Amino acid sequence: MGAWSSKAKPPLPEARPWSDLPPELAGLVLCRLPFLDRVRFGSVCRHWRHAVRQQTPALPPAFPWIISFNGLTYRSIQDGQVRRLSRPSKSTACWGFSENWLLLARPWHGHDPKNYNFLENPLSGAVIPLPGQLDPDMSVNGFAELACIHKFIVCPNNVIVATTISCPLVACCRPGMSSWSTSLHAGSESYYEDIAFYNGGIYAITTRGDLFKHEVSVDNGNGEAAVSSAKQVIKGNETVVVVSRFLVVSSCGNKLLMVNHEKCHGVQEGYVFKVFEADVEMARWSQVASLGDQVLFLSRKCSKAIPASTHDDEYFRGDKIYFLDRALQGPKKCRSQSGLTSSGLYDLRDNTYHPILSDNLHVGDVTSWFFPHK
Structure with a gap:
């Protein structure tokens, strides 16, 4: 027993700080992390942030999330785990989503609705201000009537295009515009069920399967966007x-x-x-x-x-x-x-x-x- 106790214990390995994690190992870790955890990984220290920048081009794209209408919670289809997003203010209401943007509004209570409607990327914090109401006669619970927007798209050059519920209407704007440019297809007997930005134009599909195209132009003088009247390009099958x-x-x-x-x-x-x-x-x-x-x-x-x-x-x-x-x-x-x-x-x-x-x-x-x- 004495001989055993007289032996010197092997020294413990020297602890190394996590900031010394080799870039190749950091890349293996990052590839297995959900998107938000990748963001948090880069926020730990300067060395890990540098590792994220090095590995980003090789990282697989993040999986799509299932996001709730209130814009506060989302689920991953990989693990079903519920996570939360932050919003700038509890007084804002979320009226829609488009890829990585939330459509938000603040209550305006009959006052000038300018700057009360906006888009926000909850991950980067980027904000795109929107003009006031599409129709000044409409409002929902004190908010500008964003509830009538069925779908919106953020197109190149920050052109925002939207279609509304229950009518064949397309509206567009750019940040800084004072109003929306709208085009209502009065000749259509059904509303636009979906829209898409394709080949430089806005295409809209009706409930009957008719496909219409709207051109969107930008005035180089004042930077404002305008949407043209509808042109039918495909007739649907009503049967x-x-x-x-x-x-x-x-x-x-x-x-x-x-x-x-x-x-x-x-x-x-x-x-x-x-x-x-x-x-x-x-x-x-x-x-x-x-x-x-x-x-x-x-x-x-x-x-x-x-x-x-x-x-x-x-x-x-x-x-x-x-x-x-x-x-x-x-x-x-x-x-x-x-x-x-x-x-x-x-x-x-x-x-x-x-x-x-x-x-x-x-x-x-x-x-x-x-x-x-x-």
């Missing part, structure tokens, strides 16, 4: 029973896709997704049998196509469609013990449905896809 239509630009940017959620007889689930490509020259829709490398994320407020090759994960495989807000027409396979869900996965290869986060999202949840980047 098809369609629950919802979506417009999505392909991941490579060279195709405009229409995705129909159709009621079909003689199939087990009763509803199928069909994808069509716009052939503007021939003025027709051509059905697409396969999406190839693309994964589509569909929701009423925001839809996007992402190349599957950018992610090495089971969630990103080509020919898949992730959808939200489809619970009222959703198939049985997208239901859980707690009831219907408002999210699901549709596989175009075999026309089958699969649940995602089935115990977290329920009928009545107003959600959208949010694509986290600064």
Whole structure:
């Protein structure tokens, strides 16, 4: 016992600060972190921030989030974990989303609504001020009537384009403009169900499947944007029973896709997704049998196509469609013990449905896809 105790204990290894983490190891850690954790990683110290800058070009894009309508919480489809975002003030109301922007408003109570409407990127803190109301005769609970905006898009040159609920109207503006430029297609008997920025123009799809194009121009003198009247480019098929239509630009940017959620007889689930490509020259829709490398994320407020090759994960495989807000027409396979869900996965290869986060999202949840980047 004495001989054993007389032996010198080996010295403990010298502790090294976390800031000395080699860049190659930092890269391995970053690749496995959710987007917000990547941001926090770079905030720890100067060395880790430098590692983030070095690794950013090689990092896989962040997974889309399912964001709640209040703009405060989101879920990851990978782990279902709920996380929170911050907003500039509790008095603001969130009326919509577009990719990585929140559409926010402050109560104006009949006063000048200038600067009361704005867009904010909750990750970078960037803010884009919006003009006042689209229609001065409309207001909702003391807020400027952003509630009537069905969908908005932030286009190149900071041109913001929006369409409203229950009418075929397109409006556009730029930061600093005093008012919206609007174009109401009086000749259409149905409203615009979705819009997309494609090939320099705004394309709008009606509930009947008619495709219209609006040109957007910017005055180089005063910087204000203007939207033209509608031009019909494709006539829809009124004989098809369609629950919802979506417009999505392909991941490579060279195709405009229409995705129909159709009621079909003689199939087990009763509803199928069909994808069509716009052939503007021939003025027709051509059905697409396969999406190839693309994964589509569909929701009423925001839809996007992402190349599957950018992610090495089971969630990103080509020919898949992730959808939200489809619970009222959703198939049985997208239901859980707690009831219907408002999210699901549709596989175009075999026309089958699969649940995602089935115990977290329920009928009545107003959600959208949010694509986290600064």
